[in-house]
Amino acid sequence: MALMITDECINCDVCEPECPNDAISPGEEIYVIDPNLCTECVGHYDEPQCQQVCPVDCIPLDPDKRETHDELMEKYHRVTDK
Template structure:
């Protein structure tokens, strides 16, 4: 699954610099996660770093973007390959 930031986000700026895929950016009101770039840190870390640094626990798995670990790893490999081009 990709991750999602809920509207309760306080824009503390903790999550954005932690994302190895640069999937997090400022939206209209709160930070947002681009589901096409989010691998839940698969390929980089054991757990999503944005969730671990969020002080108010507003980052959840997105129920609309269900992806298993293999799919997330394939996305990671594609993103890493595109980065090298």
């Protein structure tokens, strides 16, 4: 499952540099996560780094983007060419 950023985002800028897949970018009003690049840090870390640094806890799983661990690992290989 990809992650998403909710409107509770305060644009603090701490999540974007933590994403190893460059899936987080500034949106029109708040940061956004590209579900085609988000692997929930599978392949890089044990836990999503953006969730770890978010001071307002506004990065939940996106219920519309359900993926298994194996699917996230396949995406990791595709995104990183590893």
